[in-house]
Amino acid sequence: MSPVFPAGECNLRISVYQSSVNGVEYLSMCLESKDTDKNVVLSDRSCWCLFRMSVLNQKPGSNHMHRDSYGRFAADNKSGDNTSLGWNDYMKMSDFVGSDSGFVVDDTAVFSTSFHVIKEFSSFSKNGAVIGGRSGSGARKSDGHIGKFTWRIENFTRLKDLLKKRKITGLCIKSRRFQIGNRDCRLIVYPRGCDEFLYDFDAIRAVSATMPPFGVS
Known part of the structure; x- marks a missing residue:
């Protein structure tokens, strides 16, 4: 999990892990909301967010991997809003770790997210x-x-x-x-x-x- 960063009223972080979907291994990636201020009433904190999650290709001239999603985040799920949004099947692990893919270079991968939080x-x-x-x-x-x-x-x-x-x-x-x-x-x-x-x-x-x-x- 990445360090926490602010997005509107919420604090988010990137979560990356590996999942098996229908017998195929995938890189999974999602945004998670994480409360860092215990003095704020959790149910009052939420934000609607359009976001793009990316795996950056470190091979010159190669394309990055992008996927878009959206939803309302909250610090907890008591309000019925999301605390995690993303994909179990973001991309196949074989495509991610392939020697010629460019996504993993010198055992280093680069993940990013861009987001638009409505005011x-x-x-x-x-x-x-x-x-x-x-x-x-x-x-x-x-x-x-x-x-x-x-x-x-x-x-x-x-x-x-x-x-x-x-x-x-x-x-x-x-x-x-x-x-x-x-x-x-x-x-x-x-x-x-x-x-x-x-x-x-x-x-x-x-x-x-x-x-x-x-x-x-």
């Missing part, structure tokens, strides 16, 4: 009053709840331009959690649209945190 602000207010009750037959009616969740993302166009440059489609940005009734919910934003829609536009939807968003695997 965001969110607030949630709600009316604690419950609208509802029981009908004359004794059947319970659905409770009503009144509230407002506001989520501001700055430099949104810059993120869209970066996604277009890297030819990334179907990506979604997930907000922090907020509660409607007894359900944990989030806003999900697709900066370049998603497969459910015919056109390239900003698609916004709300989902329960207990249900997977469509268009995302």
